[in-house]
Amino acid sequence: MLSTSTKNPYSMSQAYGRQPGAHKRMKHAQIHIVLALLLYSLRSGLARHHTRQPSGVIDTRGGQLSDGLTSTDLPYNDGSLSRELQIVPDPPHNSTMSLNLPVCRDIPNTGKFTGHWVDHPDRNYRGLYDQHSACPAWAHDFDCENSAQPADKNPALLAYEYRKVFQPDECRLNPWDTKGFEKCMLGRRIIFIGDSMTWQMYTSLACLLAPVTESGVGGMWDTVPKNTTVTGEYKGREWPEGRHIMKQYWAQVKLKNGGELIARCFGRFNGTLWDDVFAEIGPLNERDVIIVNFGAWYPRFNYHEIRTPFEAFKLDVKEIFMEKLAKSPAHTFWRINSPSHFGGHTGTFTAIQEMLMPEGVPKRQHCDPVTVGEYWYRDTVLSTLKECGEPCKKIRLLPVFDLSTARHNSHHGTFGRGRDVGFTDCRHFCLNVIDWWNILLYSMLCF
Known part of the structure; x- marks a missing residue:
């Protein structure tokens, strides 16, 4: 959560202006605010992902994160994202031919085909x-x-x-x-x-x-x-x-x-x-x-x-x-x-x-x-x-x-x-x- 002081950028700069290195700290604070807002937005958009999924599995209740990530994998508290996130929408659940996927030809010789x-x-x-x-x-x-x-x-x-x-x-x-x-x-x-x-x-x-x-x-x-x-x-x-x-x-x-x-x-x-x-x-x-x-x-x-x-x-x-x-x-x-x-x-x-x-x-x-x-x-x-x-x-x-x-x-x-x-x-x-x-x-x- 953001503190109430973040609502007034002028008062925040005034506060930082009374300390050494204020400009740098203010810039860092602004970066943290942007990241916090970004993460808050991601958390809201991915709220339906409450359980861990194996890599590559699509949760039928919501989108899939790249590399199989789900919302519980996100480092919300360290102030940074460990990797870029890309939301992949659910595939349509009514046709095999409307997906933008390659044709199944060279299927790996593992005996698996999910x-x-x-x-x-x-x-x-x-x-x-x-x-x-x-x-x-x-x-x-x-x-x-x-x-x-x-x-x-x-x-x-x-x-x-x-x-x-x-x-x-x-x-x-x-x-x-x-x-x-x-x-x-x-x-x-x-x-x-x-x-x-x-x-x-x-x-x-x-x-x-x-x-x-x-x-x-x-x-x-x-x-x-x-x-x-x-x-x-x-x-x-x-x-x-x-x-x-x-x-x-x-x-x-x-x-x-x-x-x-x-x-x-x-x-x-x-x-x-x-x-x-x-x-x-x-x-x-x-x-x-x-x-x-x-x-x-x-x-x-x-x-x-x-x-x-x-x-x-x-x-x-x-x-x-x-x-x-x-x-x-x-x-x-x-x-x-x-x-x-x-x-x-x-x-x-x-x-x-x-x-x-x-x-x-x-x-x-x-x-x-x-x-x-x-x-x-x-x-x-x-x-x-x-x-x-x-x-x-x-x-x-x-x-x-x-x-x-x-x-x-x-x-x-x-x-x-x-x-x-x-x-x-x-x-x-x-x-x-x-x-x-x-x-x-x-x-x-x-x-």
């Missing part, structure tokens, strides 16, 4: 859903409008979820363009290999590319035996005899310009199965793209397995990277593991819910948010890349974890899917979320 989901300004916006209404037969599943029971249908939640769009923190994503992606696919094959989450990503892309597709075939692996020679039984790492990997989905799609989508989805990794699949696909070249992930069948803890499946995940990731991908000429994306929303601190699926049902544990009626997520998968991947070094430099990470973790309401389980097998499916997303994985791929692959 942002927030915002409402589209059009309350009737349904994302890319209208294109899914014409999904071909070889890509028709994972639709949350097809809930398990009529009583589970929740049109209000569905409309709310499908109106959301993803807004990255550091850049903006190119809007989806079917013709643009088709052009990018010229002379190229995209090979999806992994578990059912990989099938979801393939399904989304096959639906989005339906208008430029010439032909296709796909479905459960066992329903298309005439199209594949890979029919044997394969065992997961450290699995007991008699237990075999589930071969889930198989698809082969040809676009009008000759590009291809290929899906080979199975639950756990096996090196021989991998080799047999790629022997059938044929020789790879530098135009080919492999999108791979295994993770859903490697829970951190598992009731069924004596050894922790996560230990097998570490060994399998090392073999995939060092023995398979590092030696392949194809352009490779490792899709970072997506979050599960089974409730609890980390969202881990322990595979014990079914076992406990007879003991009185109620079935989960919806999918819950998580506060941490299964971050250890990403840590393992980054550690393996570092250990592999130069041979793995060309492996890029498709960072879908942070993008997806906020979307617990867009899991199948919230809409009734999965309850018929004893537990709510809180792993598989509605396609509105998965579409954004492919929008991210579009920016990273085609620009």
Whole structure:
């Protein structure tokens, strides 16, 4: 606060004039007054910032200070500012394309890609859903409008979820363009290999590319035996005899310009199965793209397995990277593991819910948010890349974890899917979320 004497500059100069060095002290006092007024103004303008934020985080209640500063960081009492402050206004919360941000192209290979989901300004916006209404037969599943029971249908939640769009923190994503992606696919094959989450990503892309597709075939692996020679039984790492990997989905799609989508989805990794699949696909070249992930069948803890499946995940990731991908000429994306929303601190699926049902544990009626997520998968991947070094430099990470973790309401389980097998499916997303994985791929692959 300023003293009452500062209201009369003449009386203040008179007071300083009766002392040695008065002129210099008066000048210092005036400087202090200006600084005090400046700081008072800043404090008033930033009054809404009462809590510390991590660097770069924007408080949705007010503006952001440069370098992540908030009002509690300001040195109000030392008579000076430690750095120049620049107030950055909030970004608009209704569109991903109106921000003055660079296009997301060269995304760092850290597996992280943060942002927030915002409402589209059009309350009737349904994302890319209208294109899914014409999904071909070889890509028709994972639709949350097809809930398990009529009583589970929740049109209000569905409309709310499908109106959301993803807004990255550091850049903006190119809007989806079917013709643009088709052009990018010229002379190229995209090979999806992994578990059912990989099938979801393939399904989304096959639906989005339906208008430029010439032909296709796909479905459960066992329903298309005439199209594949890979029919044997394969065992997961450290699995007991008699237990075999589930071969889930198989698809082969040809676009009008000759590009291809290929899906080979199975639950756990096996090196021989991998080799047999790629022997059938044929020789790879530098135009080919492999999108791979295994993770859903490697829970951190598992009731069924004596050894922790996560230990097998570490060994399998090392073999995939060092023995398979590092030696392949194809352009490779490792899709970072997506979050599960089974409730609890980390969202881990322990595979014990079914076992406990007879003991009185109620079935989960919806999918819950998580506060941490299964971050250890990403840590393992980054550690393996570092250990592999130069041979793995060309492996890029498709960072879908942070993008997806906020979307617990867009899991199948919230809409009734999965309850018929004893537990709510809180792993598989509605396609509105998965579409954004492919929008991210579009920016990273085609620009």
